[in-house]
Amino acid sequence: MHIKPILAAMRHHKAGTVLIALQIALTLAIVCNALFIIQQRIERMARPSGLDETNLFVIRSDWADKSDPQRIDAQMRADLIALRQLGSVQDAAPINSFPLLGSGWDNFIKLQPDQVKMTTDSAIFFSDEHALAALGTRLIAGRNFTASEVGAQQPRDAMHSAQVIISKDLAHRLYPDGSALGKTIYVSMGRRPSTVIGITDTLQAHMTGSWAGPYAYNAVLVPAQLLNDYTYYLVRARPGQLDAAMRDAPKALFAQSRMRIIDHKDGVMTFAQVRQRAYGPDRGMAILMGIISVVLLAITAAGIVGLTSFWVGQRRKQIGVRRALGATRGDILSYFLTENLLIGIGGVLAGVVLAFGINLWMVSQFETARLSLAYVASGVVLLLLLGQGAVLAPAVRASHVPPVEATRSV
């Protein structure tokens, strides 16, 4: 196939050529970035929480009478006994916040009491010796809390705990050589140290915001019931009895005391709902980008079909002349395909530059990651194939123009 005559022909319809190339370039730039956003969001949503999420649900109980701390402490202990006695419940634990909740308590963690800057930030989960069983998270080193170690923490008191269990990632962040077990760390603002008695497998923090990215898997378990105006109960249902447990648990709590508020809308949530809530915007963004990419590719393809059809219509006479002079149908077909390929290559070259430009701007604005070359490469292939596919129908129609067309005057 000779390229020169194609280039010469293109010079006669510069505008159309430029428009198609421009459309391909813009489409490539946007689709690459959209696919990249989709991939990033899906990656975020697929992060493990470290919990055994099936059969797990949470209840939020607000104290209606805002009674004194001692009564809250006693009420929580009574609630937990009632929950654990239910036939449909395997285990239950009190907790002030939990992975993926979005809000909670986070503290700066230090290795020395007089350290000025924090070593890292971490979620603080106040719970008891049932926490690990309720979460479904296993210890990879050390031991669990004992019932006698579990105390009470008033929200405005200085926080202190002689023993803590920390997550694997936090342990690694504090002691990269793997020697965290048995070491002392400073998890509160005070100068009193806490000894690491256990290290859990992966355990996600409650923070889901992008600012918390580096701390997303830092968690400290403190053996104390936090005596706040409300508490959460993490409840693990026996396998297959989630629905029953979710019905039974609030009833059991109300039987304990009616002076509590369990919101009818989100007072009782399965962990699947917690996850959905935490990642809703990510899923939505991925879906939106998906829809936009598909519609965009469809519109670009349709645009190519439209303009090429117009060119074929315009050049029927010339095609007829070529056919009369001995060009085969294949020649005509490959002429249009090559023409489209040339325009497409011009378009994707501009598009690659544009795609990286948009990504750089997004990096500066939204702290997103750098666009990987693989995305751009696959975008290039996708658009070139799309162009060839779109041009096929008009090109076939062109190849069917009979040689006799050359003799017609209109």
Place this chain on the structure above:
Amino acid sequence: MFAYYFQLGLRSLRRNPALTALMVMAIGFGVAASMITWSVFRAVSGDPIPGKSGQLYTVLIDNRGPQYNDKGEPPEALTYTDATALVAARKAAHQTLLFEVAPSVLPEGNQSLPFIAHGYATNTDFFGMFEVPFEFGGAWRASDDEGRAAVAVISHALNQQLFNGADSVGREITMDRHTYRIVGVTAHWDPKPRFYDLFSGNAFGDPVQVYLPFARAVDVEMDTAGRNNCGSNVDFGSGRDAWLHGECVWVPMWVELADQPAANAYRDFLTHYAAEQQRAGRFHWAPNVRLRDVNNWLDYKQVVPPESRISLMVALGFFVICLVNTIGLLLAKFMRRAAEIGVRRALGAPRGEIYRQFLIEAATVGLAGGVLGLLLTALGMFGVGLLFEPQIARLAHLDASLVAMTLLVAVVATVLAAFYPTWRAAKVQPAWQLKSN
């Protein structure tokens, strides 16, 4: 002539149905995507208190020092000590302070269940400064703040729930086992973003249901339901009192200052206050204060979710591609009629007439695209909930201005896109066309 060209335009739409459908769809999808994302963006990025946003300032003082503050910026709210001292100083025209509360409300009657009401502990200036409209009664008096009175203002919705919408001024409401006398019922008021409490991340929170005096809430030890940020330097001791008078920040404060000189004077006063704290030995650093007006504060706190910005940008890019597509298709459509143009020109039509005819024809295409875009936008409003949290999604709605804007943007964009194809059409040489056919 306009009506005639419009008719021609409509007829031409029918002439190449496939090409026309393609253009209408491209414009429709493009404008719909832009309008849906725009409706969310305008809701989250709007000025929550237009006309006054330049006169309301949040007050920030660095009580942590250069070693512990956030890259030189003071914490995002005040300590109880600073907020109460600055409000008591009365150096601004109006000043208010607040913290979020979530008391349990026990409705009258034995059968009713208690529920959590969301609100703020604040002072009387809050209502005037933020232009809170009242349905019944009004704000409590300054003397109620000073007297630490058990009074409350409730919202229209809470009044509906508790008193079936009757004038409840003078009646009582029980919160956290204490009774408060209702002095006012607000009309619906829910500025978005909720600029005055960005500190606790409530920019798009559920509507506020109740307000009560700050001093009273502190007296009954009502705890903040919002954020409490103690930084990392302070060992504030134990117990509520130590916390209350310690260096944890949890009280947003706002002042109303009529003009720039007043703002400058207030900034001087703040610097002076911080210098005094330094002299007293509480701060070991030079005064570091901020006075941020509403829009500056919204900006600083980056209230607009990145999802909203990104989706708007992508949608606009999408629309641009649709327009490029339209330019190409219009070019094809118009140039196919070169012969017709040649005849018209030969019969004496000036270039201006050609321009007019084809631009009007493009406008009809744009209008058709706008109508399709409107349908898609209406449909897409249901999908907004997929992309954003419910609190943000419910802010997006299809109103008259969005309908007008959808149609206008579609028509204007299409006419702009049509300029090049029309220019080409008008350049057609009548003689050449007549000769070759």
